[in-house]
Amino acid sequence: MDFELNSEQRLLQDSVRRFIEREYSFDARAALLTAGGSGSAANWNTFAENGWLMAALPEAYGGLGGSLIDTAIIARELGRGLVVEPYLGCAVLAAQTLVAGGTEAQKAYLLPLAGAGALRIALAYSEPASRGLPEPVGLRAERDGDGYVLHGCKSLVQGAVGASLFIVSAQVPDKPGVTLLLVDADTQGLSRRALPLHDGSWVQALTFDAVQVRADAVLGEPGQGLQALRAGLAAGTVALCADLIGAMEKTIEMTAEYLKTRQQFGAPIGTFQVLQHRMADMAAELEVARSMLHAALASLANDDAPKQLKALSAAKMLICRAAKFVCGQGIQLHGGIGMTEEYSVGHYYKHAVVADALLGGSDAHEAACATALQTELRAEPDTEPREIAA
Template identity: 80%
Template sequence: MDFDLTSEQQLLQDSVRRFIDKVYTFEARGALLKAGRSGSDGNWSLFAENGWLMAALPEAHGGLGGTLVDTAIIAQEFGRGLVVEPYLGCAVLAAQTLVAGGTDAQKAKLLPLLAVGSLRIALAYSEPASRGLAEPVSLRAGRDGDRYVLSGRKSLVLGAVGAHVFIVSAQVPDAPGITLLLVDAETPGLTRRALPLHDGSWVEELTFDGASVAADAVLGEPGQGLAALQAGLASGTVALCAELIGAMEKTIEMTAEYLKTRQQFGVTIGSFQALQHRMADMAAEMEVARSMLHAAMASMANDDAGTRQQVLSAAKMLIGRAAKFVCGQGIQLHGGIGMTEEFAVGHYYKRAVVADLLLGSSDSHEAACAAVLQAGLRATTA
């Protein structure tokens, strides 16, 4: 797989970076956080106008027909700017789940609206017992005539604040497996509770108590939603990993600049060999993480579902831990100023901590990798 950017991809990267550098400044982001907002409608409209929301959507349904590489490019630049708008939740997780699992009619109706930013859909799949993974699912959708009645709870729903529709994973009694349902955000019986995360972003907890939807609200076919859910989560995992690469890049750049200007004993602290070694360690961790991201994207393009999931788990584990290390070192090398809310480097560490827990923690993915290896060893020794 060739990871050299095409001319179109280079233009895409340049356009997103210009927006981050000139419009989405640390001060502008801070103003959003102080206002308790999960982003700006104006910024979301700008994302749509620039084609960033439609980059990886199929051309037949209003998209640009791009690939996962385009998604990773956008996410990486958003990571550099600590973008709080729900790109990951709405434009990647929910959108790619819809692409993978929706019927032709559902995609024709919903994807063009997603592409232009007039509709936001969030993926409500996570439950306390699932720890950010696709399974298990305990939310029930019982049949009542020609309708489904939902009972249960979803947690950590990314992109839920401001969403118009939710894709909800559920268990349907007469259809073994996971069923995905499209649920309007204003459905009676659905209670939403917004929760702030440590990095300033927002999620929602959804409680379904008799919320009812029509039979045609099923995304695809009853009991056949696991593959689509896994496809959406796979794209989301790659996007989140790319975002963390961007965060590491920016942390290293800021830290290197600080070491060039901060003085002790009449010299810049960047001249101290011990600090140079720590910067080298940060750069090495970032490059290993970048290679792992490339491996994950190559696996998405070439491998079977089982191998792909194992590689994605390894990538999420390694990149999440690397980001916490790099951003944490950035704080230490800045000294006391790195701990203040007014300085940017601490915010990158907060994002790294939160991102490590989203879509399955590094510990959860490590356990998943270990389980696959154990199963393989048992099979070879049987």
């Protein structure tokens, strides 16, 4: 794949970066966090007006027909500003699951509204037992006449604050596999509990107590939702990794500037060789993280499903660990001021810690990579010459 940005992609990158630099200062973000919720409605409208919410949606449904590379470009710039608006949860996870699994009628109705910012849809798939992975699914959807009754819970639902509609993964007893259902946020029996994360953002835990939905609430076909769910999570993993790369870039820039201005022993501390070495280590980790994101994008464009899953797990694992290292080093090189709530560098580290827990932790993805590698090795023919016994 060619990862050089074309003219349209450079314009997209510039538009998002200008917005972050002009409108998303650290103080403005702090005010949004103090107010709670899911960010600013005015900012969300700006996202929609600039086409960022519809960038990767098909043209047939009001989108701009872009690719995951466009999603990564937007997410990377939003990561530089630690944006709290639910771009990942609503515009990527839920929207791409809908693109992959919805019927023509469902996509024709819902995607234009989502792309215009008029409807927020959130993906409710994670459960305490699944730890951010698509399976296992414990929520039950029992048949009840011409519909279903839902029992169970979902955790860490990103973009749920302010969402009007949920895509919920469930198990239907007579349909093996994962079934996705559309559930209105105000449906009777659905309770929502807002939970603050370590970086100041918010998610929700959902409890389904005999929640009734009609049969036409099924997204696509019953029992056939896992592939669509994996497609949404793949897009979300790419966006989250790109977001962390933007956060690492900004951390390195802030730290380099601080080392130029902070004086010690009559000289800028950036002239001290040991600190230069640590900055070099941070830059090296960032470069490896960029390469892993490129590898994941290339795999999604060219490989079969098992190789795609392995590439995504490898990228999620390595990039999350790199982000915690880079942002943690940023705090240390700032010294005591880096530990204060009033200074921005510590918030990048908090964001990296939270990102590691979302969409499956790095340990879970490392185990998935190991399992995939073992499967590949077992499938390879044994071509080594063997000694013939006398």
